[in-house]
Structure formats: C-alpha cells, structure tokens
Amino acid sequence: MIMMAGTVLIVLGLLFFLSGTVGLLRFPDVFTRLHALSKADTLALGLVCAGLALHADDGALQLKLLLIWLLVIVSGATCSSLIARAALAHGIRPWQR
C-alpha cells in the first residue's frame, strides 16, 4: 500500500517535470520559461523525493532525500532570480502580448 502511494507520487512528479519541460520549450521568452521551469520542477522533485522516501526503509536515507529537496528549493530559487536579473541587465524586455 505504502509502496503503491510512493509510486503514484513519483509518477505524479514525472508529470510535473514533463509540464515544466513543455513550458521551457513553448513559452516565448526567458522570464516565462523560468516561471514554468522553477515552479514545476521544484514541485516535481519534491514529489519524486517523497515517493522515493516512501520506498526507502532507512530513516537516514529519507532525511537525505528531504535535504536534497530543500537544497534544490533554495538554490533553484536563487538561480532563477540570478538568471532573470542577468537577462534584465542585458536589456531583455519581458514578453508582452
């Protein structure tokens, strides 16, 4: 039962990765692409880590998975902010309809 729940979470996470990638390929400029990637991928990784933690039978391993997710949240958010600022500094204007 727990194993099933873990697998469902992983598959759900993969779907979010897929939607983030579709956003990266389809959106018009760097800011909208960042918007798609940073949010979808962070959630996706969280779901995958949660799923893997349910599959793991070792407390230390589960803590490491949680730590990986937290580190990616912090660094991912910072990276997105840095890329967006660099793009603005290089004179890229946000896309408008």
Place this chain on the structure above:
Amino acid sequence: MHPVEVTFDALLLFSMVVLAWQGVHARNMFRAVVSFMMFGLLTAVAWVRLEAPDIALAEASLGAGLTGALLLATLGRLGPERRGPRRRRAMKLSMLPWLALGLVGTTVLLAVTLSLPAPGLGEAVLAAMPAAGVDSPVTAVLLNFRAWDTLLEIGVMLLAVIALWSLGQDVLASTSRLPAPALPALVRVLFPLFVLSTFYLLWRGGHGPGGAFPAGALLAAGLVLALLAGARVPERMRGAPLRWAVGGGLFAFLIVAVGGMWAAGAFFAYPPQHASILIAIVEIAAGLSIGVMLTALFLGGEPTEVRRGRT
C-alpha cells in the same frame, strides 16, 4: 539486465554522444560550455551505472561543477565573441577518411579492452586490504598502495596554480557584479553546509566513497560561490598564509613520505600500526589544499598583497 536498465543506458549513451557533438559544433562558446557541463553531469551518471561512485563524485564536482565555473569565468573575461561568417558544415567527401579512421580506432580500442585480463588488479588490492589502514579499497589505492601517483597529481595541480599566478594578479577584483541580493543570502546559509560536507566526505573516505578530491572540490565550490557573491580574500590571508594553504597538501604528503623512509625504510612506506592516522593526516591536508588550489585557479591570479604603512 532488466529492459528498463538497458533502455536507460542506451538513452544515456545517446545523450552523451549528442552533447559531445554539441560541445564541439555549438554556434557560440557559451553553448559549447553549457554542453560540456551537461556532458560532465551525464558522465557522472554513467560512472554511477558502472558502479564506480568514487569517480562519479569526483566527476560531478570537478568535471561538471568547477571546470564549468572556470570555463564560464574565462568566457566572461574574453569579452563579446566576434561573429565570423557562419560556415556550412555539410557532410563532405573529405570527412570520409576521418570517419574510417574513427571506426578503426574504436575497433582497436574495443579489442584492447576485451583482451585485458578480466578482474584486473582488484583481487590483488582486496588481498592487501588488511594492511592498508583504511576500509575503502579506493582510498587504500589512492593514499597507500599508489600514493606516489596521488602525490604527483597534487604536484601537477600546484604547478598549474604557480603558472597561473605568475602570469598576473587577481582579476576578480576588477569584474563588475550584478546587484543580486539573493546570492549573498544563499551563500550565508549554504557556506557552513559546504564546510560540513567537505569534512563529511574527508571522514567518509576512510570507509566508503569520498576522500580528498571530492571533498576538495566541494570546498572549492563553496569558496567560489562566496567569491561570486562578493566575498574577497581577507587581507591578512594574502601573501604567505595563502601560499602555505596552497602548498600545504603537497608539503604534508612529502613529509609523510619522507618520514616513511626514515621509520619504515622506504619512500611512502607507512608503519602498519600508524597507517590509519597517517592516511587521515594526508587525506585532510590534501583535501583542504586541493580546495584552496582550485579556488586559486578560479581567482585567476594571486590576490594583491596590501602593504602595511601605506594607504
């Protein structure tokens, strides 16, 4: 092997070939560097698939991480790229000899690989493990059985730093920084974690994947991140202290090696009852020194020494 594993490996190999091609034939340097970094990451995954976690750690931290940072920093200093006329790279007849040569080369390599003795030196290493002083075969080879090779590797790295530093001074001071408040905040949170993980990897090297090279690379990653966030080499560290930190790994290594000559009768012969502690000393000294050396390479030159008594 499970079909899923076969599919994964095939995808991995295919992506690596594509990324290698992109790295060579990219439209501009930036794309080439990014392809190279992704190639490094996938190479690390490939090492994991080959059940070599030690090399995977080193590849991920050095190959994908720090080399990427060095290449990007270099790219930033090169200035805007001059655009030449785009050449069409069509499949031409002149490529055929190269293709044939590549095929022959690959075949010869494959034949040589298959003709090597199958278990290699693994058996010999495992047989000698009780006398090694550590539980991890990889660390035993790197810091005991073949410590000479590791000494030379650290020596080469030191030579690279000396060569780079003799070319000029720290160029980081003159580069402009983006006003990005998020990065210094991130570094303040993460830097203690970098230091902690460095020592974790050093400690773990004794009995599992880890050791001086991944630990040094991690320390360097933390220091480079701090430099990018606006930190500078403290003034009291410049000059002699920094030079000692850069050369300290090789120095400690040499002292232990020469001490072995005096205590056990041969260069790098550890007395068995002290092997553990000696290897730990060498590992910590080498790891910290590798971290400082990699950061020194990123600096691009020796930080200017501020003379006392002048403003």
